[in-house]
Amino acid sequence: MNKTVNQKAWFLVLPVLVLVAFSAVIPLMTVVNYSVQDTFGNNVFFWNGLRWFQDMLESDRMWNALGRQVVFSSIILAIEVPLGVFVALNMPKRGFWASFCLVLMSLPLLIPWNVVGTIWQIFGRVDIGLLGHTLDAVGIDYNYTQGFIAAWATVIAMDVWHWTSLVALLAYAGLQSIPDAYYQAAKIDQASRWAVFRYIELPKMTGVLMIAILLRFMDSFMIYTEPFVVTGGGPGNATTFLSIDLVKMALGQFDLGPAAAFSLMYFLVIMAISWVFYTVMTNLDNRESRR
Amino acid sequence: MAEITLANLAHSYLPDPRTGDDFALKEMNHVWRDGEAYALLGSSGCGKSTLLNIISGLLRPSHGRVLFDGRDVTDAPTAERNIGQVFQFPVVYDTMTVRENLAFPLRNRRMPAAEIARLVQKVGAMIGMEAELDRKARGLTADAKQKISLGRGMVREDVNALLFDEPLTVIDPHMKWELRTQLKKLHQDFGHTMIYVTHDQTEALTFADKVVVMYDGRVVQIGTPQELFERPAHTFVGYFIGSPGMNLFDAQVAGRRARIDGASFDLPAPYVTGRGRVQVGVRPEFVRLATGGGGVPARIDRIEDVGRHRIVRLTVAGGEVSALVPEDGTLPADVDGIVFDPAGINVYEDDWRVAPSAGQEAA
Structure with a gap:
């Protein structure tokens, strides 16, 4: 086929360039701008090189927040993925109850983040909350505003409550795509329940589970609203995750330079990890189609 | 077993x-x-x-x-x-892998490994996939998968x-x-x-x-x-069985005589039929072409040559009928009817075969 060369075609790309510039590139550049400058007030800025980046890399505060963040994401992935798969395996396959379960499962996903936070904030209160009061009544020392373990348990339970449905729904979709003949053949082959899971269900779910893990990882790595509403990052800094710390730094202390450097690094970390996920996933896909 | x-x-x-x-x-x-x-x-x-x-x-x-x-x-x-x-x-x-697939039913029955290896090798040869035993089953063609x-x-x-x-x-x-x-x-x-x-x-x-x-x-x-x-x-x-399938004619049957479309002929044995729909069934292999007004009136519609023999499609009493004729020899030009080889005549009532009543069925 002969292609005609017409440089005017560039004008067709222009709207997208403008849109992306205003929505992403220019705001990002202001952050970049702050990250390499310092000010003593009066809106006068001067060049500061990479000092803020250096400072942040040497700050215990950021490393601690990152550490908490990694621990948090690992724990919720370790709970939500197996739990979601377990729930999906036990959901009815068809009929009225299948639809009923689907609606029930998707309810938590529809609730806004700050409402979820508020629900758990009240639910966990020792004076009026059902959970907090009950735990207190049976003699468990539970107070998420003071206890380190109680705070973490509450934040994790809240995330599991909010997001296990997502994993379950994705896993359920994967399970639904398995033809009945596979289960029949497995019965004929006298496969155990575990073998059916290991060799039929799990392979068919791999694709959707990778997506679930990626989504849950990115989302949990950026978590802000829910713990902010429940614990406000406390007690002390116990549940101060990266986003909470960043907002404290940028808006609480108005340290725009360090906060900008911090957010750029945060952005790069998420990009890097998502890229690794993406590469692994596409490689898996390729391997499947190539064979 | x-x-x-x-x-x-x-x-x-x-x-x-x-x-x-x-x-x-x-x-x-x-x-x-x-x-x-x-x-x-x-x-x-x-x-x-x-x-x-x-x-x-x-x-x-x-x-x-x-x-x-x-x-x-x-x-x-x-x-x-x-x-x-x-x-x-x-x-x-x-x-x-293909090998693990074949071994799966045996492993589920907890057979000894040596026995599994022997059986898998044997069945691998049987389905012609010995060379591919260590390939992953994913990505094989549909017929290879069916062989597995x-x-x-x-x-x-x-x-x-x-x-x-x-x-x-x-x-x-x-x-x-x-x-x-x-x-x-x-x-x-x-x-x-x-x-x-x-x-x-x-x-x-x-x-x-x-x-x-x-x-x-x-x-x-x-x-x-x-x-x-x-x-x-x-x-x-x-x-359903036979190509083409059996021809069926609505008929009146009384004892050894049968009537189709006004023409009557002898049956090989006497039949007793009830009040249901009576039909005579004759496979195309037993239908012979007749000339000179001797059989059931029929008109040739077309002739299909399928190599081993020819299939003659005729119209009898408004319905389509097939007859097989040998590949060699010419067809008479003035075919105006069909007759049946007695060995190939069956009588049906309401779709079920009626046994000859006297038990003297011609072979």
């Missing part, structure tokens, strides 16, 4: 079946003899697969019992029945029965012959009870000792290929 008895078996997918039409499988009593190879033949949707799934236990029959060697297994789960079954569409375990499915069905030597549910649909023709030959050989070597479901009459007739023809949820005839050809018990068997 076992003799499989179906006692008063019927199945309906509806919770509360009332009329006969509600049943996917109408009540039947049947014994599948130990060590015989059966073909289950019928058009799509006639209940073949339902019957197979009931035997293997994938489906619990709504009525009646299933017995293996006299033991009631109606409520026994599939795994307990120890049956091999191959489905129409390939089922392979993607993450396993077949292999998994055949790998256990101690199964009670082997059931095949149209297993060769996705396999290409020359491989079909090859695999069918392998199945027959497997049957000769081990004497498993085999039931082979198909809607392809050639496949059924070449595979089986006994062919079971099903129609509308009912077994209409069980017999050798020859019996099905010469004495179809039901008009469905007549036109």
Whole structure:
């Protein structure tokens, strides 16, 4: 086929360039701008090189927040993925109850983040909350505003409550795509329940589970609203995750330079990890189609 | 290996079946003899697969019992029945190699490793995939996957029965012959009870000792290929088996005389018919062309030359009729009727064959 060369075609790309510039590139550049400058007030800025980046890399505060963040994401992935798969395996396959379960499962996903936070904030209160009061009544020392373990348990339970449905729904979709003949053949082959899971269900779910893990990882790595509403990052800094710390730094202390450097690094970390996920996933896909 | 008895078996997918039409499988009593190879033949949707799934236990029959060697297994789960079954569409375990796929049913039965290796090697050779044993099953072609499915069905030597549910649909023709030959050989070597479901009459007739023809949820005839050809018990068997199928004529039958469209002729034996719809069935192989007003009036529509013989399509009493004539020799130009070879005449009432009354049936 002969292609005609017409440089005017560039004008067709222009709207997208403008849109992306205003929505992403220019705001990002202001952050970049702050990250390499310092000010003593009066809106006068001067060049500061990479000092803020250096400072942040040497700050215990950021490393601690990152550490908490990694621990948090690992724990919720370790709970939500197996739990979601377990729930999906036990959901009815068809009929009225299948639809009923689907609606029930998707309810938590529809609730806004700050409402979820508020629900758990009240639910966990020792004076009026059902959970907090009950735990207190049976003699468990539970107070998420003071206890380190109680705070973490509450934040994790809240995330599991909010997001296990997502994993379950994705896993359920994967399970639904398995033809009945596979289960029949497995019965004929006298496969155990575990073998059916290991060799039929799990392979068919791999694709959707990778997506679930990626989504849950990115989302949990950026978590802000829910713990902010429940614990406000406390007690002390116990549940101060990266986003909470960043907002404290940028808006609480108005340290725009360090906060900008911090957010750029945060952005790069998420990009890097998502890229690794993406590469692994596409490689898996390729391997499947190539064979 | 076992003799499989179906006692008063019927199945309906509806919770509360009332009329006969509600049943996917109408009540039947049947014994599948130990060590015989059966073909289950019928058009799509006639209940073949339902019957197979009931035997293997994938489906619990709504009525009646299933017995293996006299033991009631109606409520026994599939795994307990120890049956091999191959489905129409390939089922392979993607993450396993071909070898692991074939070994899977054996490993589930906790056989010793050496025994597994021997059986897998043997079945690998049987399906012609020895070279690919260590490949991942994912990404193989559909017919290779189906060969693995077949292999998994055949790998256990101690199964009670082997059931095949149209297993060769996705396999290409020359491989079909090859695999069918392998199945027959497997049957000769081990004497498993085999039931082979198909809607392809050639496949059924070449595979089986006994062919079971099903129609509308009912077994209409069980017999050798020859019996099905010469004495179809039901008009469905007549036109489903044979190419082209049996010709049917509305007729009046009284004793040894039959009348079709005003022309009467002798039957080989006397028949007594009731008040139902009486038909005379004659396979195209037994229809002869007649001249000079001697037979049932007929007009030639067209002639198809299929190589071995010619098929003459005629119109008789408004319906289409086929006759086979040899490839050599010329057709008379003034054909105006057909006559029947007495050996090939069957009489039907309401679709079921009527036996000659005096028992002096001509062979």
